[in-house]
Every structure is written in structure tokens, then in C-alpha cells.
Amino acid sequence: MILYRYIIRRHLAPLLYSLGILVFLFVTQYAIQILDQILSRGLDVGIVLEIFLINLGWIIALAIPGAILCATLMAFGSMSADNEIVAIKAAGVNMYSLLTPVIAASVVVCVINIYFNDLILPDANHRVANLMSDIARKRPAALIEPNVLIRDFEHYTMHVSEVNAREGKIKSVKIFSDVPGEDFLSTIADSGLVRQTPSGDYIELTLYHGETHSIPRQTPKQYFVARFEEQKVLIPNVDSELKRTSSSYRGDREQGVAMMNKAVASFTATKNSYLTDYNTTLDTLWATIHAYATYPDTPLSKTSRDSLFTACTTFAMLRDKAPSRGAAQSAISNTISFTQHIMQRVRDQEMSIAQYTVEIYKKYAMPVACIVFILVGAPLGIMAKRGGIGIGASYSIFFFIVYWACLIEGEFLADRLIIAPFWAMWSANIIIGLCGIFLIFRMVRESPFSPLDALGKLASSLKARFSKRVPKEGTAVGAPSILSIPFWIAKKASGTLQAYVMRIFLGYFLGVLSSLLVVFVVIDYVSNAGRFSDASIADSALFYWYYLPWIIQMVTPIVLLLSTMFTLGKLAAKSELIAMKAAGRSLRRVTLPLLIFGALFSLGMFYFGERVLPVANQLRSELTDHMREKRASASGTYRPPRDYYRGLYYFANTHTLYRFEDFRTSPTLATNLWRERFMEGAIIERITAAEATYENKSWILHNVTKRSFYGDSTVVSRFSTLVDTILKVSPSTMVTRSKKIEEMSYQELETHIENSARRGEKVTSFLADLHYKVAYPFMNFIVILLGIAISARTGRSGSAVLLGSGILICFAYWILSQTAITFGKDGRLSPLFAAWLGNILFLSIGLFLYGKADK
Numbered sequence: 001m002i003l004y005r006y007i008i009r010r011h012l013a014p015l016l017y018s019l020g021i022l023v024f025l026f027v028t029q030y031a032i033q034i035l036d037q038i039l040s041r042g043l044d045v046g047i048v049l050e051i052f053l054i055n056l057g058w059i060i061a062l063a064i065p066g067a068i069l070c071a072t073l074m075a076f077g078s079m080s081a082d083n084e085i086v087a088i089k090a091a092g093v094n095m096y097s098l099l100t101p102v103i104a105a106s107v108v109v110c111v112i113n114i115y116f117n118d119l120i121l122p123d124a125n126h127r128v129a130n131l132m133s134d135i136a137r138k139r140p141a142a143l144i145e146p147n148v149l150i151r152d153f154e155h156y157t158m159h160v161s162e163v164n165a166r167e168g169k170i171k172s173v174k175i176f177s178d179v180p181g182e183d184f185l186s187t188i189a190d191s192g193l194v195r196q197t198p199s200g201d202y203i204e205l206t207l208y209h210g211e212t213h214s215i216p217r218q219t220p221k222q223y224f225v226a227r228f229e230e231q232k233v234l235i236p237n238v239d240s241e242l243k244r245t246s247s248s249y250r251g252d253r254e255q256g257v258a259m260m261n262k263a264v265a266s267f268t269a270t271k272n273s274y275l276t277d278y279n280t281t282l283d284t285l286w287a288t289i290h291a292y293a294t295y296p297d298t299p300l301s302k303t304s305r306d307s308l309f310t311a312c313t314t315f316a317m318l319r320d321k322a323p324s325r326g327a328a329q330s331a332i333s334n335t336i337s338f339t340q341h342i343m344q345r346v347r348d349q350e351m352s353i354a355q356y357t358v359e360i361y362k363k364y365a366m367p368v369a370c371i372v373f374i375l376v377g378a379p380l381g382i383m384a385k386r387g388g389i390g391i392g393a394s395y396s397i398f399f400f401i402v403y404w405a406c407l408i409e410g411e412f413l414a415d416r417l418i419i420a421p422f423w424a425m426w427s428a429n430i431i432i433g434l435c436g437i438f439l440i441f442r443m444v445r446e447s448p449f450s451p452l453d454a455l456g457k458l459a460s461s462l463k464a465r466f467s468k469r470v471p472k473e474g475t476a477v478g479a480p481s482i483l484s485i486p487f488w489i490a491k492k493a494s495g496t497l498q499a500y501v502m503r504i505f506l507g508y509f510l511g512v513l514s515s516l517l518v519v520f521v522v523i524d525y526v527s528n529a530g531r532f533s534d535a536s537i538a539d540s541a542l543f544y545w546y547y548l549p550w551i552i553q554m555v556t557p558i559v560l561l562l563s564t565m566f567t568l569g570k571l572a573a574k575s576e577l578i579a580m581k582a583a584g585r586s587l588r589r590v591t592l593p594l595l596i597f598g599a600l601f602s603l604g605m606f607y608f609g610e611r612v613l614p615v616a617n618q619l620r621s622e623l624t625d626h627m628r629e630k631r632a633s634a635s636g637t638y639r640p641p642r643d644y645y646r647g648l649y650y651f652a653n654t655h656t657l658y659r660f661e662d663f664r665t666s667p668t669l670a671t672n673l674w675r676e677r678f679m680e681g682a683i684i685e686r687i688t689a690a691e692a693t694y695e696n697k698s699w700i701l702h703n704v705t706k707r708s709f710y711g712d713s714t715v716v717s718r719f720s721t722l723v724d725t726i727l728k729v730s731p732s733t734m735v736t737r738s739k740k741i742e743e744m745s746y747q748e749l750e751t752h753i754e755n756s757a758r759r760g761e762k763v764t765s766f767l768a769d770l771h772y773k774v775a776y777p778f779m780n781f782i783v784i785l786l787g788i789a790i791s792a793r794t795g796r797s798g799s800a801v802l803l804g805s806g807i808l809i810c811f812a813y814w815i816l817s818q819t820a821i822t823f824g825k826d827g828r829l830s831p832l833f834a835a836w837l838g839n840i841l842f843l844s845i846g847l848f849l850y851g852k853a854d855k
Helices: 002-039 045-081 084-090 095-137 257-293 308-321 326-384 389-415 421-444 450-466 485-493 496-527 537-573 576-582 587-611 613-635 731-735 746-758 764-794 799-825 831-851
Strands: 156-164 169-177 184-196 202-215 224-236 644-653 656-665 668-679 682-695 698-710 713-724
Touching (some): 045 326, 326 389, 537 613, 587 613, 656 731, 764 831
Antiparallel strands (some): 156 169
8 A cells, every 4th residue: 555655656646747837837828818809898807717617627628637647657657767676576566566556536526527528618718708798798888099990889989089087078079970870970179078978878078169060861962060168968878788698508518328228319309300201202203203103105114122322323314204294393303302301300419319318428528538648658758767847748749639630530530420339439549549558568578579669769860860979070071950059059159068068958948849749739729729621631730730820929938947846957957956056157157048049039030020921920920711612602792892891980190081872892881981080179171972982192182172161151062073181091002901910010000000000990919019029038047047046946846836836937928028018008008008017017027037047
């Protein structure tokens, strides 16, 4: 029992931080998708935390099998590396006994996981679905901001030039109302006060020194102007409160086994009723075909009557030989069409049965993977004779990919009735389980396992080649390889010791980066498998090739932090830091190349984000659209995109506003437009036109009515055509949204901000993204500084402590930065401050700790 407790204890720490890594990656991947969406709706922090806490259910359920595999590999690998396995054998302990405690523990975890998946996880998924549906219906609170066209209020558009939020005072107010059934109104005022009614249902605007212009819908040739000293306007407020609902509908992942079994029974009963109808209709069809065969002089040959296909073939043969019998042929064709319709219903029921059966098997297959991974991980760890993160990560990633590939592809094939649901969900466990039994047999018999030996030799060869010492000065060598350049620079600039530290750092950097890239891609593919449901292997591979630059940008901060902490942790564990300090080398001097590397790497990532990332994101977006169009075309739901706008507002300058009722760029269409020019709280000119065309870089207005206002007098002029001398931009420039934010460089985003401002759109979010393009790359330098400062204080702490600390820091850093940038986008923080808040805070912490690192 002492041995059993010891083995279990050796698994606990690797299990916890393996689970921590996987949960961190799942949470990060999920947060990337929804964080901006939920924070932009003005949700309370409690609601945001609730969303993540509830989603931890499915995240942990997915992460546990992979964490168990990694922990088993690391624990047994470490025991083998420390010769504890040899000692246990020498004590006469059977090798099967080593597996008993971990298999027993995995069985317990499996049972708990089955209970969790069946009784708890469906309710959690249902709660998440209801909550996300409620959030989708919630509208953010309407904020009255200066120099922004506010269109949050239904049927009302507002623009003000100055806002005093504390006193509710506004200046230079413009309100355009387009309420169905009422006349269109343009209200202009010098100033005003804004407040909510006590019930919160309306926004009350008290306007001073203004005028209202209106055109009756029934008599558009008439025009009215009403001037006022004070006027109140009530505008219906937006529904900005989150209203919680509880839908009774549950999808397949929101149901337990009992509920899904009932659903399968219902689908089966419906399918059987359709099959009964099918057989009856098929008999009727054959009887009709036999009656039709008596018309021509072509007796019906003896053929099989067991399928609709045979009936259709027979009818086609008779129709070609028989004279025209319109009524009979029409009757048979209608019966065939009806029979085919029944068969489609049968197939729909079979697909629903397969979908639910797959989910039932999945609730058992995934927990059983905890046991299967023990069977694979234990012998691999023992035979590898190495422990630590490297062996755990390498083998875990391989089997993680194999398992999820089988699971995802199996679900895809089962949903399309290509293979049985049982084999779809259990094939991965069976394949990996048989591999595990084979490995256990080889382990007990102490037989050499050639694939492991080959991989070990290859790894040793690469390691020896990679860690080859830099030749002494004066030795004739060729040009340094790309990987040796940082060593060579560090040696020339700082000395051999710094080059040695740099070599260790880059080794960890490449290893951790490649591991995280693979795990991130697998997790993303698992989470978004539906995206590739009908995509080819080539399209899926190309998608992730384009996705790779974005993933690299996302994971490099955590890779740099962990690499720095592992490097100094290794030096501390081998007492090399103490030796360096004894030789008179301070920590700051030893780690200076890492900081220089971090600064250069940050500049490189900024260039990478400007030149490589936007292009890759654009290609990925185009490929995604292409795959979506292929799916839509296959289902008959595809509609070509149209660059069409209704009710488009556009500021030509600060005093001139255009409104187009209908606006399209391809082909060019602009109808029912008006142009208003303002001066000192009044409209001085208003032009209406039935249509506008863009020719020879000029806008031509057609059927124009021009009204010029001079105090109490109005001058009206009419033109068949009129060249607009104010609006100079092309239609495509006015509405250009050809690229998403992540597809633009810094300069392109600046131009986009300028064009958006001319449309009167809110550009605060764009400004936050603009500043973040500069702030984010320098996170890479800051995390290296943090890694040095923290590792220097943790000293000889094990890899578990370093890994846990690194994950915690990166998670806090990323969440703080994303939350701040989201608040910057919706105006709750200054965009510049929001973009740099995370860097400022963690740079301050890093400098403070770095200053005390050598003390």
C-alpha cells in the first residue's frame, strides 16, 4: 500500500499542472471567441464570470483524459529516469502491480466523469445556451457621444457636437426621425438637456433655440419649418437590461442519456411509420406500373420489386417503348415523387437517430479514455526512461491528436450514416487500448521497442546537432546556421556564458512553441469541427496554414515567459546560477541577452503583425467564406452578397450631412437622398434629389429641389440635373468595409478610421485596436522581464511551480489586457490608456521585481 500511495502521489502534481495547461488553452480559445462580444454589451462582471464558470464544465470534461495521459507519462518517466522502476523490480514487485493503483484511480475518475457527463454537464450546457441566447437579445445601453451618429434608438438618429455627461447638457443637436406612418423630421437645436424618464422607458430631450423641418409623406412637394425657443422630445429608450429566460428546448448536448434514449425511441417509431407508408406506396407504384405495362405491346419482364430504384428503372424502360400516355405517366411520376419524399423523411429520422446515438456513446467513450490513456501512458513512460515536461508533452500530443482525430472523423461519418455510431465513438478507445495492451506486454517482457528506440536516436541526434559547441576563436568554420546566429551574437557581444544561457532559452522556446501550436490547433479543430464538415483535407490544412501566424502571435507571450522561467529554473536546479554569481557574474549581466532578444523580438513581431499577419488573416477569411459558400451551395441556401445600404448617413464635412434612403455600390444606385448644410444651430440649405449617379469622379443629382433659408424667407430652386460640388468621394470609398480589423495594417486602419468618422460612425473601438497594434508586440519583452524577475526569486522551485506561475501570470496578463481593450472600445476607458494598461501594470511589476532580483 505504501508503494501504491507513492505512485499516486507522483501523479498528482503532473496531473494538476497538465490539467491547468489544457484548461488554460481551452479557456483562452473560448475567450478569444466571445470575450469581446459579451463585454461590448455592457454586461456586469458577475455575468461574465458566470459564463466562464458554467463553460468550465465541458472544458474540464474534455481536458481530463489528456491531462491523465500527460501525468502518467511524466510520472512513470520520472520514476524510470530516477531508477526507481529498477529498484521496484529488484524488490520482486510484479510490473503489473505498478499499474494497479493508477488504473484503479482512473476507473474512479471514469465513473465520476460518466456521472458528470450524464447528469450535470447537460444542465450546464442548457444553462449556457439560454444565457447566451439572452445576451444575444440584449442591446448595449445607448450612449450619447459627441460627433458620432447615434443610431441605437429605433427610428431615430441623433448627432451632437458636445456632451457634458455629468450635467446632461448637449450642444449643436441634430435629430432625424423616420417613424413609420409619420412625416420625416429634421430637428436642429443650439443646445439641450438630456435625461431618462423615471421609468427608464424614454429619453427626454429638452431642446433650446432650434427649428424643425418636415416634408409630408402624402404631399412631398410641401415643406414646413417650425422654429422654437424650447421643445421637448421623447424618444423610446433601448432595452439595455439583461432579461433572463428559460427555454424548455434542449439540443442533443443538453440532454442526459435517459432523455436521449426517449428521443431515439421517438425517432425510431416515426421512422417505422414512414417505412410502413413507404412499403404501401411502393406496392401501389408497382401496381400502377403493371397497369401501365398493359397499354403497349411490351409485357413486363420478371424483375425484382424490392426497391424504388428498380421501379424507376422499369418505368423508364416502359416509357421509352410505350406510346404517349400522359395521364398514366403523370400518375406514376407523382407516385414516384411521393415515395422519394417518404424515403427522405426516413433518412432524416435515421440521421437524427445516429446523431443522438453518437452523443449517448460519447458520454461513455470519453470517460473510458481515462483508463485507455493509462494503458498507453504507463508503459511508454517506463520504456522512455525519461521524465519531465518534454516526454509528457511529446507523447501526449501524439496520442491526443490520434484520439481526437478518430473521435471527430467518426462523429462526422456517423452523422452522415456512413459508419455505425458505436464504431464512430469507440474506435479510438479500441485502437489506443490495443496499442496500450501491446506496450504493456512488451514492457513486462522487457522487450525492446524499435519505434521508441528510433525516435530516441533521432531526438538525440537532433539535440547533439542543435547543442553543438561554438568553435573557438580562430577555428575555420562556415557561415553560422540560422539557429546558431543568436548564440554567435550572444557570444561575441557578452561572452560564452551568455551564449550558453541563450542556447538553453532557445531550446525551450522552440520546444514549447511547437507543442503549444499543435495543442492549440487540435483544440481549435475539436471546438469548431462543424466548420470543416464538408471541407476537403486540403482546405482544412490550408486554413490552419493561414491561421498559423495568428496563433503564433497569440501564444508567443506565454512561450517566452515559460521559456525564460524554465531556463533560469534549470540553471538554479543545477546550482549553475550560484556558480555564476560566485564567479562575479550578476543575474542582470547573465540575462541581458534575453532582454535584448525580447526587445528585438518585439520589434520583429510588430513587423510580423504589419506585413504577414494581415495578409494571412485575409486569406483565411476568404477561405472560410469559400468553405461556407460551398456548404450553402450544397444545401441550396447560398445567396450572393450585396453591397447594399438603407438609410445611409455620410458627413462630407463638419457642416454638411447626406442621407441616402437606398444606396448600393455594385451596380451603383443612390435614390431619395437629401443634403443638409448647417450653420450656428440652423439649416441654411436643404437639397433633395430623386436619384444620384457617380460619373467621371463627380456626383450628378437628378430631379433636384434646392431650398435656401435666409431668416424668415426661403428660396426654392429646381433642377433636372445638378453637379454636386461638395461630395467628392466615390461610392465604394463611402461605404468601404472590404477588410476586417485584423486584416488591416496600422496605416490601413488609420484610413479606415477616417472614412468611418465621415459616415458618422463610432470610431472609439477602431482607435483602441489601432493603439493595441503597437502595444501588443511589446508584451513579448515584458513577459521575459517578468520571467527573469520571478524565476530569480523562486530559485530552486520545481517545474510544476514555474509552470503554474507562468500560466497564472499569462492568464492574468491576457485577461486584464483584453478586458481593458474591450472597455476602451466601448468608451469606458480612453482607447490609448486601455491599449497600454496591461503593459504599464506588468512592466511596473517586472521592473520592481527585477530591481530586487540580485538582492
